[in-house]
Amino acid sequence: MANPEMKNAASDGDLKKGGWSVRRISIMAIFIALSAVGAMIKTPSPIGSICLDSFPGYFCALAFGFPEGAIIIAIGHLLSAAITGFPLTIPFHLAIAVSMAAVACIFRIIGRRGGKFGVILAVIVASLCNGLVVGLWLFPIGGVALYVANIIPLLVASAVNTIIAAIAYYSLRNTKLINK
Numbered sequence: 001m002a003n004p005e006m007k008n009a010a011s012d013g014d015l016k017k018g019g020w021s022v023r024r025i026s027i028m029a030i031f032i033a034l035s036a037v038g039a040m041i042k043t044p045s046p047i048g049s050i051c052l053d054s055f056p057g058y059f060c061a062l063a064f065g066f067p068e069g070a071i072i073i074a075i076g077h078l079l080s081a082a083i084t085g086f087p088l089t090i091p092f093h094l095a096i097a098v099s100m101a102a103v104a105c106i107f108r109i110i111g112r113r114g115g116k117f118g119v120i121l122a123v124i125v126a127s128l129c130n131g132l133v134v135g136l137w138l139f140p141i142g143g144v145a146l147y148v149a150n151i152i153p154l155l156v157a158s159a160v161n162t163i164i165a166a167i168a169y170y171s172l173r174n175t176k177l178i179n180k
Contacts, residue, residue, distance in 0.1 A: 019067075024068070027060070027064065027068070028068055028071060028072060031056040031057070031059070031060050031068075031072045032056070032072055032076070034056040035053050035054070035056040035057060035072055035073075035075065035076030035079060036076070038051060038052035038053040038054070038055060038056065038076065038080075039051055039052075039053040039076060039080035039083055040083065043153050043157040044153065045149075045150055045153035045154070045157075046146065046149045046150055047084075047087050047088060047138075047146075047150060048084040048087055049077075049080050049081045049083075049084045049087055049088070049093070050080075050150070050153050050154060050157045051080045051157065052157070052160065053076035053077060053079060053161075054076050054077065054100060054104075054130075054158075055160075055161040055162070055164040055165045055168070056072050056073075056076060056165075057069050057071075057072035057073025057074070057076050057100070057101075057104050057165075058073065058104055058126065058161060058162055058165035058166075059164075059165040059168050059169055060072050061073070061104040061105065061107050061108040061111075061165075062107065062108055062111045062112065062119070062122075062166075062169045063169055063172070063173070063177075064178070065108070066104075066108055069101075069104040069105070069107070069108060070102075070104050070105055071101070072104075073097075073100050073101055073103075073104045074098065074100060074101045075097075077093065077096060077097040077100050078094070078097050081093040081096075081097075088137070088138070088141055089141075092137055092140075092141065095137055096134060096137050099133070099134040099137065100130065100134060103129045103130050103133075103134060104126075106125060106126060106129060107122045107126040107162065107165075110122035110125055110126075111166070111169075119166045119169065119170065120166075122162070122166070123159070123162040123163055123166050126158065127155060127158040127159040127162050128155075128158075130154065130158035130161075130162075131151060131154040131155035131158045131159075132151070132154075132155075134154075135147055135150055135151060135154050138150055
C-alpha cells in the first residue's frame with residue numbers, strides 16, 4: 001500500500017515548491033519547440049547561425065520571467081548553432097548562449113519596469129546589446145572583419161526577434177496564458 005505521506009507530498013505539489021510546476025515545464029517545452037522552428041529560419045550572414053530562434057525566449061522573459069526566457073533563448077541559440085554545425089565552435093556558442101540569456105533578462109527588466117514605453121525601449125536596448133555587445137564574441141575568431149561583417153545581420157535579426165516578441169506580448173498580456 002502506498003505511504004500516505006508520499007501521497008500528501010505529491011498532492012501538495014513538491015514540484016511547485018521548487019518552482020517547477022507541470023504548467024511551467026510545459027510552457028517552456030512549447031516555446032523551446034517554437035525556438036527550434038525559428039532556428040531554421042535563417043538571416044543571410046557570414047556565420048550562418050543568425051536566425052529567428054530567440055523571439056520565443058524574449059517573449060517568455062517578458063511574459064513568464066527571467067528563468068524561462070533565459071533558458072529558452074539559450075537553448076534556441078544552441079539549436080540554431082547545431083543546425084549550422086557550430087560554425088564558431090561549441091565553447092563560443094555556449095558563451096554566446098549565456099550572453100543572450102543575459103540580454104533576455106535585460107529585456108525583461110526594461111520591458112516590465114520601463115513604464116509606458118518600456119517595451120519599446122526594451123526592443124531597442126536588447127537589439128543593440130545582442131547586435132553589438134554579444135557580437136563581440138566574434139573578435140577572437142575572426143577579428144574586426146568578422147565582427148563588422150556580422151553587425152548588420154545581427155542587428156536586423158535582433159530587431160526582428162525582439163519586435164515579434166513585443167507584439168506577441170502586447171497581444172497576449174491580458175489573457176489567462178500570462179496572468180494565471
